[in-house]
Amino acid sequence: MRKLDQYDRSILRHLQRDGRMSIVDLAERVGLSKTPTQRRVKMLEDDGLIEHYAAVLDPASLGLNFCVWVMIRLGKHRRETVDEFLAAVAKNDAITECCLVTGGADYMLRVHARDIKDYRDFMMADLVNLPGVTEVTTHVVLDEPKTRSSLPLPTD
CATH class of the missing domain: 3.30.70.920 (Lrp/AsnC effector binding domain/regulation of amino acid metabolism (RAM) domain)
Structure with a gap:
């Protein structure tokens, strides 16, 4: 497992709460610009930390x-x-x-x-x-x- 820095953890925390969050909103909340945020999300996906995105349904x-x-x-x-x-x-x-x-x-x-x-x-x-x-x-x-x-x- 690769070492996560504060930005990676923040991205993961926000995406766990709202996987449909736009990259622009995510970047703003994480404190990075759009391009590095997008690059980090792609890396987290490629490394398997983000398996997939799904809607959580109310039984x-x-x-x-x-x-x-x-x-x-x-x-x-x-x-x-x-x-x-x-x-x-x-x-x-x-x-x-x-x-x-x-x-x-x-x-x-x-x-x-x-x-x-x-x-x-x-x-x-x-x-x-x-x-x-x-x-x-x-x-x-x-x-x-x-x-x-x-x-x-x-x-x-």
């Missing part, structure tokens, strides 16, 4: 009022089983996050649904039929006092 506005974290245990941990499981997860739009974890489960999935019935139907039709799955444990999200799409930036 409730889309009628997705039910969110769960699902703990998944696989029966076998052979490469082909894991690859099949991950390929199936990648194709399923209801699963918005997938993490390999330690502890009592192998994977943790975040799922959004309209309501508990919608989730139950999804669980019975999709989750329990994912390749290699032997156990599904659901944790219902009651409230989300802090959700962020931005990451903490290194200070030095």
Whole structure:
């Protein structure tokens, strides 16, 4: 990882909050002129620090009022089983996050649904039929006092 200076960190901080910010506005906020700001953004993109730009949608506005974290245990941990499981997860739009974890489960999935019935139907039709799955444990999200799409930036 390349060392980030104060301008790089400032650019990243501003773009995490508003990825549609114009280069002119970004340059003004960062304290550089347009050309060096543009050059730095391009470098941050080329270096992979900025993976992509996306709109953050409000699940409730889309009628997705039910969110769960699902703990998944696989029966076998052979490469082909894991690859099949991950390929199936990648194709399923209801699963918005997938993490390999330690502890009592192998994977943790975040799922959004309209309501508990919608989730139950999804669980019975999709989750329990994912390749290699032997156990599904659901944790219902009651409230989300802090959700962020931005990451903490290194200070030095």
